Amino acid sequence: MKHQINIGFDTEVEDAPAVSDLIRTCAERVLASEQVPFDAEIDVTVVDAQTIRQMNAEYRDKDAVTDVLSFPMYAFLNGVPQEEPEPEPDSGCVMLGDMILCYTRAVEQAAQFGHSPARECGYLTTHSVLHLLGYDHERGEADTRLMRAKEEDNLSFLGLTRDEP
Helix, strand or coil: CCCEEEEEECCCCCCHHHHHHHHHHHHHHHHHHCCCCCCEEEEEEEECHHHHHHHHHHHHCCCCCCCEEEEECCCEECCEECCCCCECCCCCCEEEEEEEEEHHHHHHHHHHHCCCHHHHHHHHHHHHHHHHCCCCCCCCHHHHHHHHHHHHHHHHHCCCCCCCC
């Protein structure tokens, strides 16, 4: 499959090319591991804390800075489409949705959790793409376990394991 991961930066990020490569690698890995049977497209925007806080308030009624937001275009349930995804005429790809990532929050959380910013950014990307594919840790314990296992499997495959403190 030829997936299209479009990444834009609406904020200054040190070493943006490396961050962009990491996001693309993680997103493509999840799509491969889930055996998505069509060319998929995801739009990713890296934003600052103020922007993601405004979006979180507007779309989720939560007036707080968060780390990542996912906006799926199609209904999936644990990786299975619940409707027929339609390819975009111009790209031939199915637009799965948008991911909004707050890199400064990712760096803060990496320090808090005692692992690298790359691990945290990779985790948030993996988490968001799984949400776009209909996985949801807020649906119940079984769904939480399933999503967490898929996150860890993908991150381990990429070598983005939790660093020892």
